[in-house]
Amino acid sequence: MKFRTYFDVDGVDRSGLASQVAAQHDRVHQRLGTVRRVVAIMSGKGGVGKSYCTAGIATAAAHGDRAVGVLDADLRSPTVARLLDARGPLAVDADGVRPATGIGGVRVMSSEFLLDTGRPLAWQEPEGHAFVWRGTLEAGALREFLADVVWGELDLLLIDLPPGADGVADLRTLVPDLSGIVAITIPSDESERSVSRAMRAAHEAGIPLLGVIENMSGVRCAGCDHIGPLFTGNAGKALAAEFGIPLLAQIPFDPASPDTPALWRQVLQLLLREPA
Amino acid sequence: MKFLCVDCDEQMPLEERREPGDGTFAASFRCPRCDRSVVMLANPAETRLVGALGVKIGGRELDAAPMELVRGNIVGRTDAFTEAERRSGRPVWTADAEGRLARVPNFVHGMVKKIYTEYAVEHDITEITPEVMDQARSELGLEGM
Known part of the structure; x- marks a missing residue:
C-alpha cells in the first residue's frame, strides 16, 4: 500500500493537541513574567534537607523584605509548606489560584494543601496501566503549579524539586528561562556520588549550576560549642570543585544555631546576584 | 494527528x-x-x-479553569479550594455544630462539611448551628449526617 505520512499531508491538524500544549507553555511564560529569578533546589537523593534549605533561603528573603515564593514540586512527599507554616485552603478566582502565605509573607504552593492528612498522593484512575499516564499527569501538575498560581511580583521563586534528576528535565522544558539550580548534599561520599549524577543531568540539560550547599555539615556539641563531624566525607567541597561552582554554605546540624540565619542570608545574596 | x-x-x-x-x-x-x-x-x-x-x-471550546487538571484528578481534600468571591462571606461554624460534625465518620467528613457550607451560602446563612444542620438535613434529605 502506498500512502503519504504526516508531514506530507498539508492539511491542518485538527486534533489541536500541539497548539494546546504550546498555549500551556505560553501561560507558564506569562505567569512567570513578573518573577525576577526562578531557582530550583535539587538533590540526587532524599533526606539531605532540600526542603529545610528551601525554607531557610525563603525565610531569609522574606525577612530581608524580598518578595519570595516557594513552589513545592515534591508532589509525593511535600514538606516545605509545613516548614514555612503555610496552610490552605487556597482561594480561586478568575485569575487563578492564590498561593498560601507562610512565615514572613512567603507565597507557597504545595500538594500538601490538596491531600488529606497522612494520605499519599493519589489520582482518580481507571484500573491498571497507571504507569502509562501518571508521569504525564504529575508533569502537568507541576505546570499548573507554575502557570495557574497567582504568584504576582516576586524577587525570587524557589522550586523545591523531588529527589533525583527526573524533575530537572521537566522543569527545563516548562521554564526555559530558569535562572539555575542549587544542589544540596550532605558530606558523605554516597551523597556526593548521587548528587553528582543529578548535577550532571542538569548540566547536560543546559541548566546553570549556581552552587552547592552542604547540609548537616557537622554537629555542634551542646557542652563546649565545638562543631564536630556528623558524617565522614567532604561532598560539598568536592562537588563545587568538580563542577567549578561555589560552595554557597556549609550548614551545621543545628537548626537553632544563631549563626544559621546569617548563612541563609549569605546564600540569598549569591542567588539574587545578577549573572555577569 | x-x-x-x-x-x-x-x-x-x-x-x-x-x-x-x-x-x-x-x-x-x-x-x-x-x-x-x-x-x-x-x-x-x-x-x-x-x-x-x-x-x-479536537480543541477546546472553553479556556481551561485554574488548576483544572489537578483539581479534576487528585484524590484529596474536598475543601482544598474555596471560590474567592465566597470566601469573605463564608459561614461560621458554632462550637455545637462543629461538635456534631465531628461525629460524622472521617472518610465523609469533608464532603458533609461542604454540603452544609454550600447550603448555608445558598441561603445567606452566616452561622451554621445544629438547628441549621437539622434544617438542611430535612430539606436535602441527608438523614444520618
Whole structure:
C-alpha cells in the first residue's frame, strides 16, 4: 500500500493537541513574567534537607523584605509548606489560584494543601496501566503549579524539586528561562556520588549550576560549642570543585544555631546576584 | 494527528467526538471526496494518557479553569479550594455544630462539611448551628449526617 505520512499531508491538524500544549507553555511564560529569578533546589537523593534549605533561603528573603515564593514540586512527599507554616485552603478566582502565605509573607504552593492528612498522593484512575499516564499527569501538575498560581511580583521563586534528576528535565522544558539550580548534599561520599549524577543531568540539560550547599555539615556539641563531624566525607567541597561552582554554605546540624540565619542570608545574596 | 483516506489520498477532517462516560473516547472522521468514514476508538488507558496532558482532542471550546487538571484528578481534600468571591462571606461554624460534625465518620467528613457550607451560602446563612444542620438535613434529605 502506498500512502503519504504526516508531514506530507498539508492539511491542518485538527486534533489541536500541539497548539494546546504550546498555549500551556505560553501561560507558564506569562505567569512567570513578573518573577525576577526562578531557582530550583535539587538533590540526587532524599533526606539531605532540600526542603529545610528551601525554607531557610525563603525565610531569609522574606525577612530581608524580598518578595519570595516557594513552589513545592515534591508532589509525593511535600514538606516545605509545613516548614514555612503555610496552610490552605487556597482561594480561586478568575485569575487563578492564590498561593498560601507562610512565615514572613512567603507565597507557597504545595500538594500538601490538596491531600488529606497522612494520605499519599493519589489520582482518580481507571484500573491498571497507571504507569502509562501518571508521569504525564504529575508533569502537568507541576505546570499548573507554575502557570495557574497567582504568584504576582516576586524577587525570587524557589522550586523545591523531588529527589533525583527526573524533575530537572521537566522543569527545563516548562521554564526555559530558569535562572539555575542549587544542589544540596550532605558530606558523605554516597551523597556526593548521587548528587553528582543529578548535577550532571542538569548540566547536560543546559541548566546553570549556581552552587552547592552542604547540609548537616557537622554537629555542634551542646557542652563546649565545638562543631564536630556528623558524617565522614567532604561532598560539598568536592562537588563545587568538580563542577567549578561555589560552595554557597556549609550548614551545621543545628537548626537553632544563631549563626544559621546569617548563612541563609549569605546564600540569598549569591542567588539574587545578577549573572555577569 | 491527521487521518488520510488512502483510496482518495485526501485528508479526512474530524466530524464528531464522543466521550461516552466509561473512560473511553471516540472520534469520527469522514473523507470529503468519497464520503467514507472511520471512527477512532481509544481505550481508557489511551484516553487517560491524552487527558493527562490537560488537552482536549479536537480543541477546546472553553479556556481551561485554574488548576483544572489537578483539581479534576487528585484524590484529596474536598475543601482544598474555596471560590474567592465566597470566601469573605463564608459561614461560621458554632462550637455545637462543629461538635456534631465531628461525629460524622472521617472518610465523609469533608464532603458533609461542604454540603452544609454550600447550603448555608445558598441561603445567606452566616452561622451554621445544629438547628441549621437539622434544617438542611430535612430539606436535602441527608438523614444520618
